[in-house]
Amino acid sequence: MKAIISHDIDHIKVSEHLFRDVIVPKYMARMHVELVSGKISPREYILRWSDFFKNKWQNIDELITFNNINNVPSSFFVAVNKGIGLNYTNDSALIWIEQMQSRNCEIGIHGIEFNDPVLIKREHDLFASLTKLNNFGIRMHYVRNTKETFQLLASSGYKYDSTEHSFKNPYKIDGMWEFPFQIMDGWIIENGKSWQSVNLEQAKESTRRIIDKADKENLKYLGVDFHDRYFSHSYKTWLNWYMWLVEYLKQNKIEFINYNNAIRELEA
Numbered sequence: 001m002k003a004i005i006s007h008d009i010d011h012i013k014v015s016e017h018l019f020r021d022v023i024v025p026k027y028m029a030r031m032h033v034e035l036v037s038g039k040i041s042p043r044e045y046i047l048r049w050s051d052f053f054k055n056k057w058q059n060i061d062e063l064i065t066f067n068n069i070n071n072v073p074s075s076f077f078v079a080v081n082k083g084i085g086l087n088y089t090n091d092s093a094l095i096w097i098e099q100m101q102s103r104n105c106e107i108g109i110h111g112i113e114f115n116d117p118v119l120i121k122r123e124h125d126l127f128a129s130l131t132k133l134n135n136f137g138i139r140m141h142y143v144r145n146t147k148e149t150f151q152l153l154a155s156s157g158y159k160y161d162s163t164e165h166s167f168k169n170p171y172k173i174d175g176m177w178e179f180p181f182q183i184m185d186g187w188i189i190e191n192g193k194s195w196q197s198v199n200l201e202q203a204k205e206s207t208r209r210i211i212d213k214a215d216k217e218n219l220k221y222l223g224v225d226f227h228d229r230y231f232s233h234s235y236k237t238w239l240n241w242y243m244w245l246v247e248y249l250k251q252n253k254i255e256f257i258n259y260n261n262a263i264r265e266l267e268a
């Protein structure tokens with residue numbers, strides 16, 4: 001089994017949310033719940049305020065650097081449309097896409113449109129024209145999908161998708177590779193709540209169980225979704241969990257690969 005780690009870009013700046021959605025009040029509520037329930041330390045609480053005033057809600061550079069040191073290929077999904085709490089502009093996205101490209105990252109789209117064929121195709125073409133990329137993949141924001149979504153993505157020309165949550169090997173739908181994934185940071189650390197509800201040891205325990213299950217089911221690839229936003233001392237449990245996970249996979253002789261190289265292996 002190899003591991004494919006990817007990162008969804010949900011936020012870039014705080015200011016993109018001000019007076020546009022309810023993300024900021026939710027952020028405030030969450031950090032107070034987490035402080036009072038003892039899930040975060042006073043230091044993390046102060047750092048959350050500091051991120052807020054610095055207007056910095058992404059940790060892309062820091063994450064790429066960590067990945068590079070650990071031989072993890074960086075694979076990102078970046079949005080070109082807005083929706084459900086995702087509100088950054090194409091200009092903001094492009095600054096980071098250029099940075100990712102200059103650091104040899106794999107880039108796909110963090111999709112908003114999931115059920116209208118015309119809008120799905122339009123989103124695909126917009127990403128292609130903004131990035132000058134062709135042949136890229138997608139993961140839906142909030143992994144939204146209907147019975148038709150994957151079919152529609154395939155006919156819009158996507159090379160791969162990684163929206164499905166299941167313990168299955170990659171499979172092809174009309175020329176598009178679907179890469180089911182098994183681990184998402186929020187599923188582990190929030191565990192059904194809207195805030196951190198487990199500690200690091202509990203997070204490690206449930207992650208080990210998922211990896212064991214993937215191994216038992218003979219999956220070729222373990223899919224992991226980790227949001228760059230949490231690669232920060234403001235989210236210490238999340239940061240420590242990700243660093244532990246990379247180390248744990250290395251110790252278990254699980255190599256890292258990105259989607260494009262996995263497709264090369266699958267098609268060889």
Ligand SMILES: [Zn+2]
Pocket residue numbers: 008009010110140141142
């Ligand atoms: Zn998202």
